[in-house]
Amino acid sequence: xxxxEYANPRKFMQTSAGLxxxxxxxxxxxxxxxxxxxxxxxxxxxxxxxxxxxxxxxxPAAMMAINIWAMMxxxxxxxxxxxxxxxxxxxxxxxxxxxxxxxxxxFTGAIWGQPMWGTYWAWDPRLTSFLILFLFYLGYLALWxxxxxxxxxxxxxxxxxxxxxxxxxxxxxxxNFWNQGLHQGASLSMDADENVADVFWLPLVVCIAGFVLFxxxxxxxxxxxxxRARRLKALIARERMG
Amino acid sequence: xxxxxxxxxEVLSAYGVSxxxxxxLVGWSFLRAARVRRDLAEAEARSRAHGR
Amino acid sequence: xxxxxxxxLRLAFRAGGGFGLALAFFLIVVTLVPFGVGADxxxxxxxxxxxLWVAALLACLLTLDRLFQTDYEDGxxxxxxxxxxxxxxxxxxxxxxxxxxTGLPLTLAAxxxxxxxxxxxxxxxxxxxxxxxxxxxxxxxxxxGAALTVGVRRGGLLLSLLVLPLYVPVLIFGAEAVRRGAxxxxxxxxxxxxxxxxLASAALLPFASAAAIRVNLR
Numbered sequence: 001x002x003x004x005e006y007a008n009p010r011k012f013m014q015t016s017a018g019l020x021x022x023x024x025x026x027x028x029x030x031x032x033x034x035x036x037x038x039x040x041x042x043x044x045x046x047x048x049x050x051x052x053x054x055x056x057x058x059x060p061a062a063m064m065a066i067n068i069w070a071m072m073x074x075x076x077x078x079x080x081x082x083x084x085x086x087x088x089x090x091x092x093x094x095x096x097x098x099x100x101x102x103x104x105x106x107f108t109g110a111i112w113g114q115p116m117w118g119t120y121w122a123w124d125p126r127l128t129s130f131l132i133l134f135l136f137y138l139g140y141l142a143l144w145x146x147x148x149x150x151x152x153x154x155x156x157x158x159x160x161x162x163x164x165x166x167x168x169x170x171x172x173x174x175x176n177f178w179n180q181g182l183h184q185g186a187s188l189s190m191d192a193d194e195n196v197a198d199v200f201w202l203p204l205v206v207c208i209a210g211f212v213l214f215x216x217x218x219x220x221x222x223x224x225x226x227x228r229a230r231r232l233k234a235l236i237a238r239e240r241m242g
Numbered sequence: 243x244x245x246x247x248x249x250x251x252e253v254l255s256a257y258g259v260s261x262x263x264x265x266x267l268v269g270w271s272f273l274r275a276a277r278v279r280r281d282l283a284e285a286e287a288r289s290r291a292h293g294r
Numbered sequence: 295x296x297x298x299x300x301x302x303l304r305l306a307f308r309a310g311g312g313f314g315l316a317l318a319f320f321l322i323v324v325t326l327v328p329f330g331v332g333a334d335x336x337x338x339x340x341x342x343x344x345x346l347w348v349a350a351l352l353a354c355l356l357t358l359d360r361l362f363q364t365d366y367e368d369g370x371x372x373x374x375x376x377x378x379x380x381x382x383x384x385x386x387x388x389x390x391x392x393x394x395x396t397g398l399p400l401t402l403a404a405x406x407x408x409x410x411x412x413x414x415x416x417x418x419x420x421x422x423x424x425x426x427x428x429x430x431x432x433x434x435x436x437x438x439g440a441a442l443t444v445g446v447r448r449g450g451l452l453l454s455l456l457v458l459p460l461y462v463p464v465l466i467f468g469a470e471a472v473r474r475g476a477x478x479x480x481x482x483x484x485x486x487x488x489x490x491x492x493l494a495s496a497a498l499l500p501f502a503s504a505a506a507i508r509v510n511l512r
Contacts, residue, residue, distance in 0.1 A: 039257070050246040054256045061260070100267040104260045111256045115249055135459040142455055146446045155509040156442050160456065163438060163502050167460045170491070174463040177487075178470060214264075218271060225275040228282050235285040 009227045012086045016220045023217040031210030038203035045200075054112045056204060060211035061104035065133060068098035068215065072140070073165045076158035086223065088154035089230065091161065092144055093222035097215055099137045106130055125176045132171050136164050150230050295379060295387055302391035305364075306357075316353040316396045317403055323349040324407045335412040342411035343421065343472035349407075350400045350425060351461055354432045357396050358457065359450040361388055361440040362507065371444070375511055381504035386496070389430075389437040397429025413476070420475030424488060428468040431492040434499050435460050441503035445510040464491055 038056035045052035075091035078084055109127060110120040121127065143160055147153035246253050306313050327345050328338060365371040374384045404425055405418050413421065439457035443449035467484040474481040 044245075044247070049249045050253050051249045053246075053253050057256060057260045096267060096270075100263050104263050107259045107263075108256045111252050111259070115252055132459055132462060135455075139456045139459060142452055143442065146443070146449065146452050152445070152509055152512065156506055159502055159506055159509075160442060163499070164460070167463065170463045171459075171466075174466040174487075177484075178466045218268065221275065222271050225271070225278050228275075229278045232278060232282045232285055235282070235289055239285070239288065 008084055008086055009089075009231075013224060013227060016224055020217065020220050020224075023213060023220060027210065027213035027217045030206060030213055034203055034206035034208075034210045038200075038207060042199055042203060048116060051112055051115055052200065054108050055200065056207045058105060058108040058112060059204060060208045061101045061108065062130070063208060064211050064215055065098055065101040065105050065130065067212075068094050068101060069133065069137070069161075069165070069168070072098070072161050076161040079154055080158050080162075085154075085230070086227065088158065089226035090219065090223045092154075092157070093226050094215075094219055095137060095141050095144070097218055097222070099134065099141065101211075101215075102130060102134045102137060106134065123179060125172075125179045128175045128179070129172050132175070133168060136168055140164065150233060295383060298374075298379075298384065298387045299391055302388055303394060306391065306395040313395050313399070316356050317399050319356055320349050320353040320400055320403060321407065323352060324410055327411065339412040339414055339476075342408060342413040343417060343476060344469045345411060346404055346408060346413070346421060347425075347428075347465055347469040347472070350397075350404065350429065351432060351458075351465055353400055354392075354396050354429065354436060355454050355457065357392060358436040358440050359443070359453050361392060361437055362444040363440075366444045366510070371507065372511055375508065381507060382500040385437055385441065385500040385503040385507070386434075389433045389496075389500070392437065393430050393433040397425075397433055401425040401429055413472075416478055417472050417476035420472045420481055420485075424468040424471040424481075424485065427485065427488050427492055428464050431464045431488075431495045432461060434492075434495045435464070438499045438503045438506070441506035441510070444507065464488065467491065 035056055039053055042053070044050050072091040072094050075087045075094070079088035079091070106127070109130075113122065114120050140157055140160060143157050144153050147156060324345065327341075327349075331337060331341070362371060365374065375381050377384075401422060404421055408418055408421055436453075436457055439453045439460070442456060443453045446452055467488040471481040471484040471488060474484065
């Protein structure tokens with residue numbers, strides 16, 4: 001009796017078991033260094049006061065929100081073309097991390113926006129795009145949950161991720177058009193587009209690296225869980241039949 | 243604690259919300275991992291006992 | 295192909311087929327809005343374009359989960375998948391049938407409902423044109439969502455969650471076209487973009503939908 005159905009997941013489990021403690025440790029260190037540096041050892045901004053410290057959460061989270069969806073897209077393509085189960089399960093594992101990053105970006109953005117713009121929310125193209133991205137994440141997760149058979153779920157969610165990505169890009173342009181068309185010049189961009197001074201920029205880069213490493217560590221751990229869960233499902237199905 | 247001035251509430255709540263969300267994500271991931279490991283171990287024990 | 299189209303149309307017109315349902319829903323939603331936002335005609339006139347578009351969009355959703363469901367349950371979808379006609383064509387025909395029984399009636403009814411919401415005079419033509427161009431996209435995109443969820447029992451709500459975010463670009467350009475028409479500005483850009491989305495979706499999405507159906511039929 002084989003322990004695992006496919007060689008690929010077995011190799012992944014072995015490799016990730018060795019990697020996980022290291023990645024977790026380094027992620028923790030980098031993240032703590034970055035956040036402590038940014039929170040305690042940077043000055044206030046002339047215009048934004050101490051709220052500039054929110055940048056160390058908001059920008060990395062926003063970058064991760066988008067990049068995690070991109071990773072899910074690549075993983076979905078690899079699943080559809082090469083049928084590597086680990087790929088499909090990695091996409092599934094990444095989605096909740098992406099949702100959390102999107103929520104952090106939205107909430108920290110709203111909290112930052114209140115003192116800066118006088119409002120918690122504005123239908124600015126960037127904020128709106130993040131709200132739409134949140135909805136795409138929800139749909140993706142909902143579809144995984146709704147389908148019983150793991151391979152069917154993997155296939156359908158992969159197709160959804162593909163089509164969704166096209167529409168996400170389309171929405172980005174549509175939302176830009178939608179807002180530009182109505183309100184001129186409400187430039188509400190607050191991140192690295194402006195010239196962020198070095199004193200803010202270096203700790204920000206460290207925080208971004210920390211968030212990326214955090215994602216990798218958590219992704220490894222969650223993918224291992226998904227592989228085990230799939231194995232569990234197969235065993236239970238076999239029990240029911242025999 | 244650095245001098246956060248008049249925006250102390252905003253900065254602290256931003257960090258607080260983020261910490262909460264990350265803690266919830268990590269916590270849920272660990273709980274799920276533990277549950278799946280336990281269930282899988284039981285299922286594998288059962289299949290070893292009944293099958294080959 | 296015509297046979298399939300006529301069959302689906304006949305099914306839709308029969309009782310419980312949903313033909314009148316979408317129209318009735320459209321009317322109800324538009325009627326509800328003034329109760330929610332107040333009867334100030336100036337306000338209503340300003341939001342009329344968007345409300346009509348959102349209501350049409352929601353009404354389209356109603357009959358979507360029916361698109362493949364009945365055929366899936368009685369096995370005809372299997373037959374259609376193995377028939378000589380490509381599954382992509384089947385999807386396109388079903389989307390067309392959906393549009394003829396849902397999108398098209400909505401497009402025709404919309405100007406009358408525009409009166410209820412005090413839609414500005416110049417906008418009526420653009421309302422009809424934008425809906426005529428956009429509702430086919432709604433049917434095609436909806437068919438994709440229906441293909442994904444065909445195996446899910448009572449998947450109507452999931453279908454909505456999947457499809458509504460995909461509707462955003464169509465809604466943005468459609469409503470914007472009507473708004474610009476209302477203010478006597480030039481609505482060419484949103485109209486062209488809307489037409490582009492419809493054409494591209496109709497050409498490409500049936501492939502994704504057919505793939506999803508094949509997965510669900512495995």
